[in-house]
Amino acid sequence: MLSRIADSLYWLQRYMERADGMLRLMKTSYILSFDKVQTSSMTWEPALKIFTSLSAHDIETLKKDNTAALQYLLLDTKNFNSLKVIYTRARENARGVQDQITKEVWEQVNQIYHQINQPGIAEKLAGPDAINVIDSFIKYGDQFVGITDSTMPRGQGWNYMNLGKFSERCLQTAEFTHSFFKKVDFDFQNEQDILFWRSLLLALSGYELHLKNYSNQQHNYNVAQQVLFDKNFPRSLYYALDRANKYLNDIAASNPVEGSIQLKRSFGRLYSSIKFADLDIVEREGLEKYLIYVRKELNEFGRALGRTYFSYS
Amino acid sequence: MTGEALFKQYPIVPHIWDEMKCSDGIRKQYYSIFETGSKLSLEDLEQKHKLASELFMSQGITFTVYSENEGIERIFPFDIIPRIITGAEWNHIEKGIKQRIKALNLFLKDIYNGQQIIKDGIIPADLIASCPHFTREVFGIEVPYDIYVHISGIDLIRGDDGTFYILEDNLRTPSGVSYMLENREVTKRIFPNLLAESNVRMINNYPLMLHDNLIALAPKQKANPMVVLLTPGIYNSAYFEHTFMARQMGIQLVEGRDLLVDNQKVYMKTTAGLRQVDVIYRRIDDEFLDPLVFRPDSALGVPGLVSAYRKGNVAIINAMGNGVADDKAVYAYVPDMIKYYLNEDIILPNIPTYQMNNADEREHVFQNMHKMVVKETNQSGGYGMLMGNSATPEAMEKTKQNILANPRGFIAQPLIQLSTVPCLIDGKLQPRHVDLRPYALCGPNGIDIVPGGLTRVALREGSLVVNSSQGGGSKDTWVVDMPNE
Numbered sequence: 001m002l003s004r005i006a007d008s009l010y011w012l013q014r015y016m017e018r019a020d021g022m023l024r025l026m027k028t029s030y031i032l033s034f035d036k037v038q039t040s041s042m043t044w045e046p047a048l049k050i051f052t053s054l055s056a057h058d059i060e061t062l063k064k065d066n067t068a069a070l071q072y073l074l075l076d077t078k079n080f081n082s083l084k085v086i087y088t089r090a091r092e093n094a095r096g097v098q099d100q101i102t103k104e105v106w107e108q109v110n111q112i113y114h115q116i117n118q119p120g121i122a123e124k125l126a127g128p129d130a131i132n133v134i135d136s137f138i139k140y141g142d143q144f145v146g147i148t149d150s151t152m153p154r155g156q157g158w159n160y161m162n163l164g165k166f167s168e169r170c171l172q173t174a175e176f177t178h179s180f181f182k183k184v185d186f187d188f189q190n191e192q193d194i195l196f197w198r199s200l201l202l203a204l205s206g207y208e209l210h211l212k213n214y215s216n217q218q219h220n221y222n223v224a225q226q227v228l229f230d231k232n233f234p235r236s237l238y239y240a241l242d243r244a245n246k247y248l249n250d251i252a253a254s255n256p257v258e259g260s261i262q263l264k265r266s267f268g269r270l271y272s273s274i275k276f277a278d279l280d281i282v283e284r285e286g287l288e289k290y291l292i293y294v295r296k297e298l299n300e301f302g303r304a305l306g307r308t309y310f311s312y313s
Numbered sequence: 314m315t316g317e318a319l320f321k322q323y324p325i326v327p328h329i330w331d332e333m334k335c336s337d338g339i340r341k342q343y344y345s346i347f348e349t350g351s352k353l354s355l356e357d358l359e360q361k362h363k364l365a366s367e368l369f370m371s372q373g374i375t376f377t378v379y380s381e382n383e384g385i386e387r388i389f390p391f392d393i394i395p396r397i398i399t400g401a402e403w404n405h406i407e408k409g410i411k412q413r414i415k416a417l418n419l420f421l422k423d424i425y426n427g428q429q430i431i432k433d434g435i436i437p438a439d440l441i442a443s444c445p446h447f448t449r450e451v452f453g454i455e456v457p458y459d460i461y462v463h464i465s466g467i468d469l470i471r472g473d474d475g476t477f478y479i480l481e482d483n484l485r486t487p488s489g490v491s492y493m494l495e496n497r498e499v500t501k502r503i504f505p506n507l508l509a510e511s512n513v514r515m516i517n518n519y520p521l522m523l524h525d526n527l528i529a530l531a532p533k534q535k536a537n538p539m540v541v542l543l544t545p546g547i548y549n550s551a552y553f554e555h556t557f558m559a560r561q562m563g564i565q566l567v568e569g570r571d572l573l574v575d576n577q578k579v580y581m582k583t584t585a586g587l588r589q590v591d592v593i594y595r596r597i598d599d600e601f602l603d604p605l606v607f608r609p610d611s612a613l614g615v616p617g618l619v620s621a622y623r624k625g626n627v628a629i630i631n632a633m634g635n636g637v638a639d640d641k642a643v644y645a646y647v648p649d650m651i652k653y654y655l656n657e658d659i660i661l662p663n664i665p666t667y668q669m670n671n672a673d674e675r676e677h678v679f680q681n682m683h684k685m686v687v688k689e690t691n692q693s694g695g696y697g698m699l700m701g702n703s704a705t706p707e708a709m710e711k712t713k714q715n716i717l718a719n720p721r722g723f724i725a726q727p728l729i730q731l732s733t734v735p736c737l738i739d740g741k742l743q744p745r746h747v748d749l750r751p752y753a754l755c756g757p758n759g760i761d762i763v764p765g766g767l768t769r770v771a772l773r774e775g776s777l778v779v780n781s782s783q784g785g786g787s788k789d790t791w792v793v794d795m796p797n798e
Contacts, residue, residue: 001585
């Protein structure tokens with residue numbers, strides 16, 4: 001497979017996964033903004049912190065204004081991580097590999113791009129239709145996942161796509177978790193009620209699973225347990241790293257080039273930091289430190305991956 | 314309005330050949346369209362038009378218009394009423410194009426080797442020497458099977474008496490074939506029954522035929538030669554076509570940065586290391602192909618490509634240097650080439666062409682400029698053209714000055730009224746001018762032309778310029794075998 005193609009497939013999926021996580025977080029934030037409870041001060045803050053590079057002061061102003069926050073996060077091209085920019089980049093990547101993805105996948109990405117560029121979308125976000133707009137994009141994203149799964153051939157391209165998807169997911173879960181636990185100073189004893197955690201869990205599509213699995217009141221502890229270690233929760237760090245590790249191994253097996261051994265080794269170290277750990281260990285060493293470590297390692301891995309397989313220019 | 318009224322009210326313009334209607338009524342090849350159309354309402358037809366546009370949009374068959382820093386995606390306009398050619402007309406066109414390609418191939422072989430045609434005084438040496446696309450860098454390079462013009466898109470027009478003329482030869486990297494194929498797919502969606510009933514000749518094996526040719530051109534007899542399509546990238550206006558063709562043939566779509574040349578062999582950079590490339594179907598112009606030989610500032614090409622080509626380690630499709638054969642001044646000599654190389658008379662006539670470096674002809678053109686179209690010899694895509702019937706006196710004067718400054722850079726031809734076809738515009742069927750570009754494939758086993766080609770239509774009323782960059786659209790083109798023909 002051409003290095004450029006591998007690069008584009010990897011990034012196509014990273015962007016699509018990023019859009020998906022972002023939309024789920026926004027939907028939760030938006031719905032929460034109507035609840036007049038103390039947690040409402042949290043509403044737009046995580047999304048603005050993660051998906052913009054605004055100053056603390058700008059975030060303070062923006063988070064009080066639903067429409068402005070939504071429009072900045074979704075449509076503003078000055079924001080390098082706005083949904084519009086993310087979709088545009090996803091489409092550019094898809095365009096460059098149009099002959100390597102199926103026609104169905106391309107048409108879906110293309111359609112999403114045209115939807116975010118449809119006339120009048122900014123007005124819709126300002127009115128009662130805002131939630132429908134967000135919902136429709138979540139649906140398009142789900143369709144993208146389904147279409148990709150049911151039409152893309154399994155092979156090298158598929159491996160790069162999934163490696164991109166699960167690295168991005170892992171980063172996102174770490175980011176989201178970080179911003180919510182920061183509010184409680186990464187302290188498992190400083191109990192918050194479930195309403196506080198509900199936004200995090202909804203943003204990770206894990207609220208229902210949480211209710212089913214945990215009946216005691218140690219919410220901080222339970223939430224950390226779920227988002228870090230639950231093997232059956234598709235957005236847990238464990239699950240995402242486990243999948244990414246599998247696809248990396250498949251890639252290395254079919255591309256035995258210089259550097260692939262080191263790449264596998266360094267990712268394996270990160271993976272074992274969750275595989276051979278439990279919450280007590282993480283608590284002892286500090287959750288904040290651990291989450292920062294995961295993000296740092298993932299970013300370093302991304303650079304090494306580029307050097308090993310994508311260096312074509 | 315009913316479809317019947319729409320079709321009945323369709324006007325024909327005097328002294329212009331209309332493809333659907335003549336003074337005696339509807340031509341027989343259009344009967345089925347006429348009948349089906351008459352049963353539909355205007356709303357039905359406009360609904361079909363809308364459906365067609367949506368199909369193009371959702372597939373990303375678009376080009377980008379940049380304004381105010383924001384890219385706006387547009388589709389190439391498509392008109393739903395097909396352009397129909399009878400089987401007998403087509404057979405004549407096919408014979409004519411095959412003859413022409415054969416002669417042009419022999420000419421390219423000759424001009425980059427012994428130059429016998431110049432020595433025998435058929436074509437003046439200075440005409441070739443002054444051609445900007447005469448590429449000395451490829452002199453003496455041997456190409457597989459002596460084929461230079463693997464893919465051509467020769468433009469034809471139809472005059473007022475129904476005769477087909479050759480308008481120009483496109484022998485470098487002709488585009489538009491994906492529109493020919495996609496237009497047919499869209500027609501299948503909007504007029505499914507009509508297509509089945511009408512005995513339309515099939516075109517969708519074009520990519521397979523091309524793929525077979527590309528494989529056959531591989532320099533060595535390999536079981537699995539590596540064939541790639543070289544594109545300038547996603548910002549090129551024909552990028553859709555590049556992805557379309559790569560997908561249809563199942564070959565790799567590569568950019569210049571994906572390739573490198575080592576020891577006069579071409580490789581592509583893959584995740585598993587370098588892999589040798591045997592055949593390149595390039596959609597990049599000669600001058601950008603190799604910065605070591607042509608434009609040094611080109612970032613689209615591959616340094617060293619010409620050396621690998623000269624060595625015979627890679628086949629390049631189309632051959633480099635073909636521009637000398639589709640130069641607009643050389644065009645005038647194609648009938649002589651056919652006589653010289655094949656000893657045959659030309660089947661599809663040229664349009665009379667005046668050479669501006671001949672003083673008598675130049676004077677004649679200056680006297681009759683309002684009846685002429687003046688073209689720059691090295692331009693294409695509808696650029697650098699002056700239409701005498703609609704040009705302002707200032708524009709004419711300016712063109713005269715330009716011609717005097719560089720007579721070799723221009724030719725002139727009498728204005729020919731292109732034939733018209735009905736188009737659905739503003740709720741009415743209106744006549745618009747069209748040309749025809751059939752795509753001919755030349756491989757080791759001979760020349761194949763898919764029946765039909767791309768019909769381009771000038772959507773502005775009265776306009777004779779069909780290029781998409783100048784407000785043109787396209788139509789599906791049917792070759793229909795008539796009973797008792």
